[in-house]
Amino acid sequence: MSPKTPDQFQEIREKSREHLLVVSMRLFALNGYQATSISQIAKEAGVAKGALYHYFDSKETLLEEVIKLGLTNIQELFNDEELKSGDAKEQLRKLMQKTFKSMETDKEFWSLYASLITQMRGSEKLKEIFRPLVISTFDMLTNLLESNGVPDARMRALSIGGMIDGVALHYMYVMEEYPFEEVTNYIIDKMLFP
Amino acid sequence: MSPKTPDQFQEIREKSREHLLVVSMRLFALNGYQATSISQIAKEAGVAKGALYHYFDSKETLLEEVIKLGLTNIQELFNDEELKSGDAKEQLRKLMQKTFKSMETDKEFWSLYASLITQMRGSEKLKEIFRPLVISTFDMLTNLLESNGVPDARMRALSIGGMIDGVALHYMYVMEEYPFEEVTNYIIDKMLFP
Amino acid sequence: MSPKTPDQFQEIREKSREHLLVVSMRLFALNGYQATSISQIAKEAGVAKGALYHYFDSKETLLEEVIKLGLTNIQELFNDEELKSGDAKEQLRKLMQKTFKSMETDKEFWSLYASLITQMRGSEKLKEIFRPLVISTFDMLTNLLESNGVPDARMRALSIGGMIDGVALHYMYVMEEYPFEEVTNYIIDKMLFP
Amino acid sequence: MSPKTPDQFQEIREKSREHLLVVSMRLFALNGYQATSISQIAKEAGVAKGALYHYFDSKETLLEEVIKLGLTNIQELFNDEELKSGDAKEQLRKLMQKTFKSMETDKEFWSLYASLITQMRGSEKLKEIFRPLVISTFDMLTNLLESNGVPDARMRALSIGGMIDGVALHYMYVMEEYPFEEVTNYIIDKMLFP
DNA sequence: TATGAATGAGTCTTCATTCAT
DNA sequence: AATGAATGAAGACTCATTCAT
Secondary structure, three states: OOOOOHHHHHHHHHHHHHHHHHHHHHHHHHHOOOOOOHHHHHHHHOOOHHHHHHHOOOHHHHHHHHHHHHHHHHHHHHOOHHHHOOOHHHHHHHHHHHHHHHHHHOHHHHHHHHHHHOOHHHOHHHHHHHHHHHHHHHHHHHHHHHOOOOOOHHHHHHHHHHHHHHHHHHHHHOOOOOOHHHHHHHHHHHHHOO | OOOOOHHHHHHHHHHHHHHHHHHHHHHHHHHOOOOOOHHHHHHHHOOOHHHHHHHOOOHHHHHHHHHHHHHHHHHHHHOOHHHHOOOHHHHHHHHHHHHHHHHHHOHHHHHHHHHHHOOHHHOHHHHHHHHHHHHHHHHHHHHHHHOOOOOOHHHHHHHHHHHHHHHHHHHHHOOOOOOHHHHHHHHHHHHHOO | OOOOOHHHHHHHHHHHHHHHHHHHHHHHHHHOOOOOOHHHHHHHHOOOHHHHHHHOOOHHHHHHHHHHHHHHHHHHHHOOHHHHOOOHHHHHHHHHHHHHHHHHHOHHHHHHHHHHHOOHHHOHHHHHHHHHHHHHHHHHHHHHHHOOOOOOHHHHHHHHHHHHHHHHHHHHHOOOOOOHHHHHHHHHHHHHOO | OOOOOHHHHHHHHHHHHHHHHHHHHHHHHHHOOOOOOHHHHHHHHOOOHHHHHHHOOOHHHHHHHHHHHHHHHHHHHHOOHHHHOOOHHHHHHHHHHHHHHHHHHOHHHHHHHHHHHOOHHHOHHHHHHHHHHHHHHHHHHHHHHHOOOOOOHHHHHHHHHHHHHHHHHHHHHOOOOOOHHHHHHHHHHHHHOO
16 A cells, blocks of 8 residues: 555566466466467466556567576576586586476476477477577587587587487477486487497 | 269369368468468368368367378388398388488478477377377387397487487478488497497 | 159159158257258258259248148148037037147147247248238137137137147147146036036 | 446446347347347347357357346246235236236247247257246146135146146237237136136 | 456358259 | 259357457
C-alpha cells in the first residue's frame, strides 16, 4: 500500500518478467512451443493473459527471450575458469562432464533446444540464433585441440561435437538412464587419446 | 459413358495417395508436424482439403503413414546383403557410409525423424514407433562389434550410435555441406580401430 | 448379360429406388435426418454415393420421398373397410388399436415422423407436409364422432387426438413397455363412453 | 486507467451468459439442436464465435445449460403452494391450466423439450435428463389421484399424461391457436370426473 | 500496470454434391 | 445407369492478440 519508488517498480517488473520466462521455458520444454498456449502460461504463472503482453510483444518474442535466458544460463556455466586448466585431454573431459551434468540439471532447456533445432530449417529466426552457436562451439573445440597440439583437430572436433549432441539426444529422448560417466571416460581414454 | 473400372480407380487412388504422402513428408520435415496445416498440404499438393480425408482418416493417421513410408524406404536400403560381408571394421564402415548417403538422399525423412523424436515426450504413439527402433539399432551395433571380437562392444555401440545421430543432426540443421567421407574414415580408422 | 427390355430397366430402377428409400427410412429414423449421411445410406444400401443422385435430386428430396412412402404405407393401413363398421365406440376402439399396433410394427417410421414434426417450426416444407395430415385426422375423428351422434364431437376429437399422439410419444421415447391394450380400453370405456 | 473490478467482470459475464442462453434456446427450439450452428447463434447474439467458448465448453455443454435454465424456470412455476390445495379435481385442473399457460409463455422451452425428447434415442445424456423427468411426472400424477381416492389412478395418470403432452404437441406444431381452457375443462369435467 | 472479455482468423474435420469416365 | 474421386462450403473449436476500464 505504501507508494513505490521507481526502483521498486523496476524490481517488481524484473521479477514478474523472469517468473514468466521460467514458467514459459518449463511449458515450452514440456509440451513444445506450438502446443503451449499463452493462456496456459498465464494461468500457470498466476497472471492474466493481458499481463504477458506488457512484458513480451508476442508469443514468438517470448520464445526468443526464453531461448536467450537459457543460453545465458548455459554460457555462464561454461565460463568457468576451472574448465580451462589442464591439458587438452583434461579440458575435454571436464567439458564433456560439465555438458552432461547440465543435461541432467537443465534437461528442460536442452530438450527445448533440441526440439527447436529440428525446426530450424523452416525458420530463419531460429537459424540466426542457433547456427552461430553450434559453429562457435565447433571452433572452440577445434581451438582447444589445436592449441594443445592434437593432430587432426578439425576432424576430431566434428566427431566429438557430433558425439556429444547425439549422446544428448539419446539420453533425452530414448534412454531414461544413460551411463554418462563411463561413456565420457571411454570416449576420452580409448577413442580420442588411446 | 462406361463407368471407370475398379482398376482405374485403384490406380488413381495409388497415385494420389503417394503424391500426398510425399508432399506431407516434405512439409512435416520442413516445418514440423504441428506447424504444418492440412490446408497447407492440400494447397501444396494441388488438391482440395477434403481430398486428404479420402486417403487418411486424420492428420495423425497421415503422419503415421508418412512415417511408415519413410521407414520402409530406409529398411529396404539396409536390407542389402552386401552390408553383412567383411569384418567388423568393414561392416561398420559400410554401415556408416550407407547411413550418411541415405541422409543425403532421404534428407526429408531423416529430418522429419529428428523433429519427431524431439517431440516424442508428448506422444505415446511416437514413443511406440521410435524407441524400439533406436534401441534395436544399438543392439545391432553391439552385436556386430561383439561377434567380431571387438572389446567393449556396448560402450562403443553407444558412442558410435551417438556419433552417427549427432553428425546427422549437424548435417541436417547446421552445415549444408558435411565431410561425411572423411569423418567416417577418421572415426573408423583413427578412433575405433586405431 | 442379355440385353434388357425397357420394362426390365424400369423394374430394376423401381427396385433400387425402393430399396434406397427403405434403407434411408431406417437410418433417418434411427439416427435422425441430420445425423445420417449420404455416404452411410449408400454404403448400407450397397451402392455408390453417385447412384443416390440418379434417383433423388438431393438429400432433402430423399427425405420427402421417404416421408411420402411412409405416409402411403400408413394410409393403406387405415384404408381398411373393417375399420368403418360398428358404432362410434367400436370404430374408435379399432382405430386406436390399429394405431398403437402400427406404432409397434412401424416404430421406425413413427419416430421419424415425431422427430420431424418437432422441427416443423423452422421448415416450411415440413409444415406443408404434416399440418394437413394432422388436421385431416382431427376432421376424420370429429366426423366419426359426429356422425354417430356423439355430443361435443370437436372437443372429444381434440382430446382423443392429443391423447393418441401423447401416448405414442411416451411409448416411443420414454417407456419401453406400454400397456396399450389397457389404456385403449380404459380411455374408451371409462373416459369417452362411461 | 484503473483495471475493472472483479465485480464488474462478474456482471459482464452474467449478462453475456444469459443473453447467449436465451438466444440459443430460441434457435435450438426453432431449428433443432443439430441444425443450429454456433456461428448462427453468435451472429444472432451479436458476438463473435469465440465468445461462446468463454461461457460454454462446447456446443453440448451449451445445450445442457439451456436445458438447465429451462427446467429451473419451469420448476419455479410449479413450486406454487396454491397448486396443492383443493381436491384432486381442482388440483388437476389447476395443474393443467398452469401447464398450458406455461406452454404459451415458455413456448420456446417446451418446443425445445419436445424436439430433444424425439432425439433422445441417440444420446445417453439426454435420456438421463428427460426420462426421470417424465417418469416422475407420471408418479406425481398417480399420487395426486390416488391420495384423493380416485380409482384406477395409474391408468388415469397415463391417459392424462399422454393427453397433456399430445395437446402440447398439437398446440406447438400444428395449431397456432388452441382452445386450452375449453379442452381442460372438458377433460376434467366430462372425461375424468363426469 | 493489470484484468479478462472479446475478436476473428485459423485449425481439423465432415459431407452434400458434382463429374469424368 | 453406375462408380467413387474430388470439391469446397460449412461445422465445432482454439488461440494469439487487442482493448476498455
